[in-house]
Amino acid sequence: MKKFDKERVLLAVAGPVIALAVAFVLSAIVLIASGKNPVEPFALMFEQAGFSDIQVLIVNQASMYYIAALAVAIGFRMNLFNIGVDGQYQLAAMMAAVVGAHANLPAALQVPLLLLTAVFTGAFWSGIAGVLKVTRGVSEVVATIMLNAIATSLIVYMWKPDVFGVKVGNNNTTGEMHESGWIPGIDMGAAGEIYGLVILAVLLGIGYWIVLNRTRFGFDLRASGASESAAAASGVSPKRMVLTAMLLSGAIAGLAGLPILLGDTHTYSLNFPTGIGFLGIGIALLGRNSPVGIAFAALLWAWLDKASPELDFHGYDKEIAVIMQGLIVLSVVVSYEAVREWGLRRQQRRVGAELAAGHVLGANNTTKEVAGR
Amino acid sequence: MCVINASSSPPAGAAVHGQATAVELAGITKRFPGVVANHDIHLTVRKGTVHALVGENGAGKSTLMKILYGMQKPDEGTIAIHGEKVSFSSPADAIVRGIGMVHQHFMLADNLTVLENVVLGSEKLYGIGAKARRKIKELSERYGLGVRPDVLVEELGVAARQRVEILKVLYRGATTLILDEPTAVLVPQEVDALFDNLRELKAEGLSVIFISHKLGEVLSVADEITVIRRGTTVGTAVPAETTPRQLAELMVGSELPTPETAESTVTDRPVIAVDKLRLAAPGGKALLDDISFTIHEGEVLGIAGVEGNGQTELVDALIGLRHADSGVIRLADQEITSWATRKRREQGIGYIPEDRHRHGLLLEAPLWENRILGHVTERPNAKGVWLDPKGAQEDTRRIVTEYDVRTPGIDVTAASLSGGNQQKLIVGREMSHKPRFLIAAHPTRGVDVGAQAAIWDHIREARREGLAVLLISADLDELIGLSDTLRVIYDGKLVADADPATITPEELGTAMTGAAEGHLEHEETPETPADASTSAESPEDEAR
Numbered sequence: 001m002k003k004f005d006k007e008r009v010l011l012a013v014a015g016p017v018i019a020l021a022v023a024f025v026l027s028a029i030v031l032i033a034s035g036k037n038p039v040e041p042f043a044l045m046f047e048q049a050g051f052s053d054i055q056v057l058i059v060n061q062a063s064m065y066y067i068a069a070l071a072v073a074i075g076f077r078m079n080l081f082n083i084g085v086d087g088q089y090q091l092a093a094m095m096a097a098v099v100g101a102h103a104n105l106p107a108a109l110q111v112p113l114l115l116l117t118a119v120f121t122g123a124f125w126s127g128i129a130g131v132l133k134v135t136r137g138v139s140e141v142v143a144t145i146m147l148n149a150i151a152t153s154l155i156v157y158m159w160k161p162d163v164f165g166v167k168v169g170n171n172n173t174t175g176e177m178h179e180s181g182w183i184p185g186i187d188m189g190a191a192g193e194i195y196g197l198v199i200l201a202v203l204l205g206i207g208y209w210i211v212l213n214r215t216r217f218g219f220d221l222r223a224s225g226a227s228e229s230a231a232a233a234s235g236v237s238p239k240r241m242v243l244t245a246m247l248l249s250g251a252i253a254g255l256a257g258l259p260i261l262l263g264d265t266h267t268y269s270l271n272f273p274t275g276i277g278f279l280g281i282g283i284a285l286l287g288r289n290s291p292v293g294i295a296f297a298a299l300l301w302a303w304l305d306k307a308s309p310e311l312d313f314h315g316y317d318k319e320i321a322v323i324m325q326g327l328i329v330l331s332v333v334v335s336y337e338a339v340r341e342w343g344l345r346r347q348q349r350r351v352g353a354e355l356a357a358g359h360v361l362g363a364n365n366t367t368k369e370v371a372g373r
Numbered sequence: 374m375c376v377i378n379a380s381s382s383p384p385a386g387a388a389v390h391g392q393a394t395a396v397e398l399a400g401i402t403k404r405f406p407g408v409v410a411n412h413d414i415h416l417t418v419r420k421g422t423v424h425a426l427v428g429e430n431g432a433g434k435s436t437l438m439k440i441l442y443g444m445q446k447p448d449e450g451t452i453a454i455h456g457e458k459v460s461f462s463s464p465a466d467a468i469v470r471g472i473g474m475v476h477q478h479f480m481l482a483d484n485l486t487v488l489e490n491v492v493l494g495s496e497k498l499y500g501i502g503a504k505a506r507r508k509i510k511e512l513s514e515r516y517g518l519g520v521r522p523d524v525l526v527e528e529l530g531v532a533a534r535q536r537v538e539i540l541k542v543l544y545r546g547a548t549t550l551i552l553d554e555p556t557a558v559l560v561p562q563e564v565d566a567l568f569d570n571l572r573e574l575k576a577e578g579l580s581v582i583f584i585s586h587k588l589g590e591v592l593s594v595a596d597e598i599t600v601i602r603r604g605t606t607v608g609t610a611v612p613a614e615t616t617p618r619q620l621a622e623l624m625v626g627s628e629l630p631t632p633e634t635a636e637s638t639v640t641d642r643p644v645i646a647v648d649k650l651r652l653a654a655p656g657g658k659a660l661l662d663d664i665s666f667t668i669h670e671g672e673v674l675g676i677a678g679v680e681g682n683g684q685t686e687l688v689d690a691l692i693g694l695r696h697a698d699s700g701v702i703r704l705a706d707q708e709i710t711s712w713a714t715r716k717r718r719e720q721g722i723g724y725i726p727e728d729r730h731r732h733g734l735l736l737e738a739p740l741w742e743n744r745i746l747g748h749v750t751e752r753p754n755a756k757g758v759w760l761d762p763k764g765a766q767e768d769t770r771r772i773v774t775e776y777d778v779r780t781p782g783i784d785v786t787a788a789s790l791s792g793g794n795q796q797k798l799i800v801g802r803e804m805s806h807k808p809r810f811l812i813a814a815h816p817t818r819g820v821d822v823g824a825q826a827a828i829w830d831h832i833r834e835a836r837r838e839g840l841a842v843l844l845i846s847a848d849l850d851e852l853i854g855l856s857d858t859l860r861v862i863y864d865g866k867l868v869a870d871a872d873p874a875t876i877t878p879e880e881l882g883t884a885m886t887g888a889a890e891g892h893l894e895h896e897e898t899p900e901t902p903a904d905a906s907t908s909a910e911s912p913e914d915e916a917r
Contacts, residue, residue, distance in 0.1 A: 008784075214759055214760050215759055216750060216755050216758055216760060217758070219742075219745060223735060223746060223749075226735040226736075226737060227731070227735055227736070229731045230731065230732055230733065230734060230746065232694060232714070233692065233724065233732040233747070234714075234715075234746045234747035234749070235713070235716075235719075235747060235749075235750075236715070237713060237714075237715075347785060347788075347789045351780065351789040351790070354781035355779055355780075
């Protein structure tokens with residue numbers, strides 16, 4: 001049945017390709033409407049992708065996007081919308097920074113300690129939403145949005161000098177982390193350094209695929225997402241699954257900020273990147289919750305981010321990239337649903353046609369089947 | 374005896390009778406993304422007759438009626454109403470032309486009165502006050518519908534709701550009524566009452582298109598029968614000259630299977646024992662009350678009852694989707710009352726759910742993943758905590774072959790199979806894990822006749838090998854034919870029991886309305902119920 005496999009690849013690729021094409025065209029229209037050349041900005045940005053220093057920036061940025069998007073995707077796979085990845089990773093990064101500044105163990109212990117701190121902080125924060133949903137029926141969407149706001153306030157509170165904060169000029173920081181917790185980068189010569197934790201992102205992607213596709217737990221999780229009622233009847237405890245998925249999502253989210261924290265900034269300051277959790281939602285959507293798809297989507301996003309500043313030097317607004325990201329998300333939602341329905345109908349038709357032609361697996365009654373026509 | 378016209382001749386045949394044609398469909402073809410499409414359909418309904426449209430589930434009856442009711446446009450072919458060619462683009466067009474549809478699932482608002490339900494959407498016709506009430510009363514009397522305009526719909530039984538639906542259609546001026554499987558929700562006495570109503574309609578010159586796959590009913594009520602198979606009309610017949618067997622052969626191209634089991638295989642070793650099970654709704658109303666029964670190895674216990682009397686809750690309690698408020702469930706010698714669903718399934722409870730799309734399948738997942746569903750912890754689907762896709766795929770191929778699931782492969786989604794093939798996959802999956810106890814809720818609902826026979830065979834075979842089965846079905850023939858013991862559920866209680874060897878569907882039907890209790894004895898002179906319409910009022914329908 002290789003035919004149907006090819007079919008699945010076609011369907012998997014058709015959605016994103018259509019979405020990207022539509023987004024490019026719409027962005028070009030926006031450019032034309034503002035009286036600009038609709039092609040040159042893209043040419044400039046493509047050119048940027050060829051420079052090795054930009055490439056390093058893209059990979060570094062993409063690693064964080066990737067982890068955040070994985071966290072969102074775990075929720076998506078079972079119809080949970082964890083909007084709280086943003087709060088979870090920021091809070092987790094801050095806790096890791098604080099622990100890293102105060103504890104000073106040998107690197108072999110310090111690094112796992114920091115990773116675990118981030119994992120547990122993220123899981124704790126998302127777990128609040130999970131518990132609320134399971135015990136009180138509170139929508140996880142509402143709960144995680146609220147928790148994002150609370151996380152922001154909590155971070156501001158912890159920046160106070162009498163709590164964990166250290167003022168550096170006008171900047172709020174958590175103080176410099178001990179060097180045993182720093183993770184060396186991969187030296188790319190003049191192009192710069194790739195964060196060491198990029199490898200963690202890759203490992204997480206592989207782990208995500210294995211857990212979802214090759215374990216009983218992953219099957220239960222996917223079944224819950226595909227049909228809650230069928231999953232319950234198959235023996236999945238819906239509440240436990242909601243809570244587990246929320247905790248897992250938060251745990252991964254907690255790691256999203258670590259590549260830059262342990263690889264570059266070594267402190268949680270006002271300059272620490274925000275909004276990665278929200279971008280992760282769009283990236284997970286574009287990547288269709290698949291680890292490979294998300295990787296491409298994360299790289300695409302990072303490219304738009306890192307190549308767009310160049311536009312300012314050529315009389316274009318770099319916000320073109322942001323417009324484009326928005327348009328991609330919009331077209332993704334529409335095109336995926338359309339492709340999904342089209343694919344289902346197409347397959348039903350093909351199955352009908354194959355059956356009518358007598359291509360039945362283990363054909364005992366083939367003759368009877370054909371005789372009716 | 375030649376009762377069957379070739380499919381090309383009906384238009385000519387109609388003219389012979391010299392009666393005006395109410396509806397004529399000619400050469401209707403509908404290409405449809407799915408397994409069955411309509412292909413070259415011819416259907417002629419004469420004025421003042423009941424015309425039955427029969428065919429297996431999935432043969433294309435519903436599609437055809439959707440075309441006639443303006444819900445879908447045919448790709449080819451013509452529709453003529455009273456000799457005039459028409460083209461419908463919406464049900465509103467069809468209603469204007471006097472076509473009315475009574476859906477299988479009623480479209481009534483429970484919290485409104487009958488009057489309000491009837492005028493809803495047609496306020497312009499006779500207003501919403503006295504004039505409308507007069508019209509409703511007049512229609513009700515004229516056709517013997519016995520509809521009271523000021524009762525709340527939620528107080529009505531299923532049969533009464535159906536009559537409200539019919540009145541709703543008449544109120545809008547329908548002269549041709551389409552009834553989609555109207556008897557599916559009724560007990561035999563209510564069916565008789567409905568048929569009386571249909572005869573009244575016919576006497577007043579209205580035409581009725583009666584869709585069904587129950588041949589006995591069709592032969593008793595229809596003036597003419599059109600048989601549809603694999604999306605095309607394969608012939609017409611006149612009831613007086615036709616036997617159910619001939620009709621069945623026309624429908625499926627083969628003989629109708631019977632569900633009768635040969636000899637009893639019941640043993641004295643109990644497999645599942647339920648004792649004083651009680652389950653209450655959040656408001657405190659008992660959904661299940663004092664349910665006790667024991668099923669032995671090799672025994673099929675059939676539960677008869679009008680839908681919504683606690684069957685769903687009973688199944689949920691047995692599979693562990695809901696936990697009983699009190700009472701004890703034992704599997705062999707273990708108490709399983711507090712076990713979770715997964716443990717129950719692992720320990721040998723098989724489950725053929727009532728609604729396979731909601732509870733039995735992942736529609737957009739490939740067949741082999743559906744084979745894993747419900748048995749993810751068991752071999753050949755898993756080794757330890759790891760899935761074993763290879764093992765599952767191999768076993769899916771085996772099930773597809775052994776259970777005759779018609780599919781081109783195991784990588785297609787479950788949604789692309791027809792209902793019967795989906796059901797065969799589910800039956801195959803459940804049987805593959807050698808259950809000790811099988812919950813079979815409507816195991817052949819929506820399944821074509823061939824698959825039905827196959828499913829019955831599998832249940833019978835497993836029963837011979839010592840399987841205990843709880844069978845819930847709306848098909849009384851299936852219940853009587855397959856069961857070793859029969860119980861009747863009414864309002865959450867098991868109110869009566871019967872011996873399937875002697876009981877008739879009519880007697881069972883009486884008990885299903887709550888009119889009879891205790892042990893039902895077959896009476897040699899089957900009395901016709903004195904007032905079928907009163908007994909028809911009683912069953913409560915909680916489903917809506």
